[in-house]
Amino acid sequence: MVRFISFAVAAAYLASVDAFVPTPTRQLVSTTSTSARLTNGSSSLTRSPTSLSDMLTQTELPEKIYLPKDKETAKVLGGVKIGNRKLTVITGASSGLGLNTAIALSKTGRHFIVMACRDVEKAKRVASENGMPENSYVVMKLELGSLKSVRDFVFNLKAFKSSRPVDNLICNAAVYRPTDPEPAWTDDGFEQSMGINHFGHFLLANLMVNDMSKAKDARMCIVGSITGNTNTVGGGLVYPRADLGDLSGFEQGAKKPIAMADGAPFFGAKAYKDAKVCNMMTVSELHRRYHDSTGISFSSMYPGCIAETALFREKRPWFRKVSTSYPYCSVPLLTKHRAYNIQAFPWFMKYVTGGYVGEVEAGERLAQVVDDPQCSKSNVYWSWNGGAQQVGRWSPDGKPRGAGGSGGEIFENTQSDAVQDRDTAIKMWDLSVKAVGLT
Numbered sequence: 149m150v151r152f153i154s155f156a157v158a159a160a161y162l163a164s165v166d167a168f169v170p171t172p173t174r175q176l177v178s179t180t181s182t183s184a185r186l187t188n189g190s191s192s193l194t195r196s197p198t199s200l201s202d203m204l205t206q207t208e209l210p211e212k213i214y215l216p217k218d219k220e221t222a223k224v225l226g227g228v229k230i231g232n233r234k235l236t237v238i239t240g241a242s243s244g245l246g247l248n249t250a251i252a253l254s255k256t257g258r259h260f261i262v263m264a265c266r267d268v269e270k271a272k273r274v275a276s277e278n279g280m281p282e283n284s285y286v287v288m289k290l291e292l293g294s295l296k297s298v299r300d301f302v303f304n305l306k307a308f309k310s311s312r313p314v315d316n317l318i319c320n321a322a323v324y325r326p327t328d329p330e331p332a333w334t335d336d337g338f339e340q341s342m343g344i345n346h347f348g349h350f351l352l353a354n355l356m357v358n359d360m361s362k363a364k365d366a367r368m369c370i371v372g373s374i375t376g377n378t379n380t381v382g383g384g385l386v387y388p389r390a391d392l393g394d395l396s397g398f399e400q401g402a403k404k405p406i407a408m409a410d411g412a413p414f415f416g417a418k419a420y421k422d423a424k425v426c427n428m429m430t431v432s433e434l435h436r437r438y439h440d441s442t443g444i445s446f447s448s449m450y451p452g453c454i455a456e457t458a459l460f461r462e463k464r465p466w467f468r469k470v471s472t473s474y475p476y477c478s479v480p481l482l483t484k485h486r487a488y489n490i491q492a493f494p495w496f497m498k499y500v501t502g503g504y505v506g507e508v509e510a511g512e513r514l515a516q517v518v519d520d521p522q523c524s525k526s527n528v529y530w531s532w533n534g535g536a537q538q539v540g541r542w543s544p545d546g547k548p549r550g551a552g553g554s555g556g557e558i559f560e561n562t563q564s565d566a567v568q569d570r571d572t573a574i575k576m577w578d579l580s581v582k583a584v585g586l587t
């Protein structure tokens with residue numbers, strides 16, 4: 149009963165939040181929850197100002213790029229020896245889920261991480277602050293809101309790794325712009341949620357298939373979400389629902405002034421969910437088109453609701469504010485004075501829906517998808533039963549955590565009928581190919 153009343157009160161609050169009310173000022177939230185944890189280690193990129201690594205942080209291609217001539221040099225570029233480790237690329241590794249995945253994988257000793265980030269200096273800083281082992285990662289510039297930057301990234305990556313194939317690609321980066329009254333556009337004229345979350349990754353994934361086909365047990369994961377699946381409470385009952393409609397917005401070119409996939413007027417919260425549908429459909433189409441011929445395992449996943457990440461930077465402070473003052477009570481939300489003492493969304497997800505997962509555990513979950521032998525199956529949408537624990541069942545050293553850290557069991561989840569709709573997926577694929585200039 150108490151849980152039901154809490155649910156009703158909290159649901160009423162959350163239903164009326166700024167997802168649907170434009171806010172004039174946007175506030176950036178720092179990643180203090182993760183960056184405050186560890187402080188040892190330093191960036192592996194700060195050695196020489198003329199090193200290849202430094203060149204790789206530029207969006208514009210350097211006039212002369214160093215191309216290694218022999219295999220051995222390729223393995224020890226810039227003083228970094230990749231050796232037998234898996235080469236794992238993670239987009240948006242400078243925050244939240246991506247950063248915590250990079251941390252988890254780097255600490256296994258089995259992965260060399262390419263942190264593909266729009267803000268190179270930030271990525272170097274958080275990697276260092278979070279104690280990612282030296283020589284376990286490199287930061288490379290990737291602005292997913294620019295198709296040119298995506299192509300430059302792939303070119304630079306090839307120069308960095310030479311003929312050695314990429315083993316894992318994790319398409320994780322995303323923006324969520326629920327309070328924007330008007331759409332913002334990428335360099336190429338796409339609405340940003342669709343342009344960054346889907347089109348940028350769509351081009352990247354396609355450009356990487358050939359290279360990754362040369363690796364053994366290669367895996368490509370594009371992060372999805374429950375909110376893109378209408379067969380769930382989070383995605384089916386919470387307005388707005390994801391819906392690509394007849395894709396007439398894509399048919400018209402998906403560029404300014406066309407903001408939405410279905411050609412409707414801009415709706416930021418829906419644009420994010422539509423992009424997640426495209427992410428998940430891209431995975432099933434990649435699988436259908438390339439799994440048999442390349443051996444690459446394509447997957448998507450939902451890590452749980454990581455309610456404290458910077459993804460919610462546009463939300464009003466009370467929605468995401470971090471505090472432990474009243475962790476068990478929603479009443480203080482009713483007064484303006486107390487509102488700022490509650491982290492309403494994390495609280496709601498922890499104690500009402502039970503869908504919450506901490507950033508560290510979420511990172512371990514995504515890490516598991518590319519590292520755990522039991523996740524080698526293709527065309528799976530991975531999810532975890534349970535959650536809300538800060539520690540996972542699987543741990544980066546490969547050993548089960550055992551009693552005390554139940555963290556949820558991994559399982560193969562079922563996507564909504566709309567996400568599984570083959571005709572729409574094919575249409576989405578063909579129009580995306582055109583939009584990013586792959587033809």
Ligand code: NDP
Pocket residue numbers: 239240241242243244245246264265266267270290291292293319320321322323344371372373374450451452453454455457458459460
């Ligand atoms: P964060 O905002 O913490 O991380 C997003 C990352 O994407 C950041 O590293 C950010 O860079 C990067 N990024 C944003 N725009 C661009 C761009 N134009 N080019 C390159 N990189 C960019 O969010 P989360 O960690 O929460 O989200 C990560 C993924 O998890 C997303 O795909 C999201 O949809 C998914 N997800 C999140 C859930 C949640 O509850 N938080 C639930 C389900 C799925 P910078 O550091 O510079 O801002």
Ligand code: PMR
Pocket residue numbers: 158159160162163165167324326373374375376381382383386417420421452453454501502503
């Ligand atoms: Mg949602 C089991 C129920 C459940 C789950 C797992 C989520 C996940 N959410 C659930 C339920 C509810 N949410 C309910 C009952 C409400 C009140 C009506 C609610 C509200 C809500 C809001 C306002 N939820 C949200 C928002 C956001 O702005 C987030 C969003 O939709 O972003 C697109 C969000 C989310 N809920 C989730 C998850 C995972 C999100 C984060 C977004 C994502 O990455 O998918």
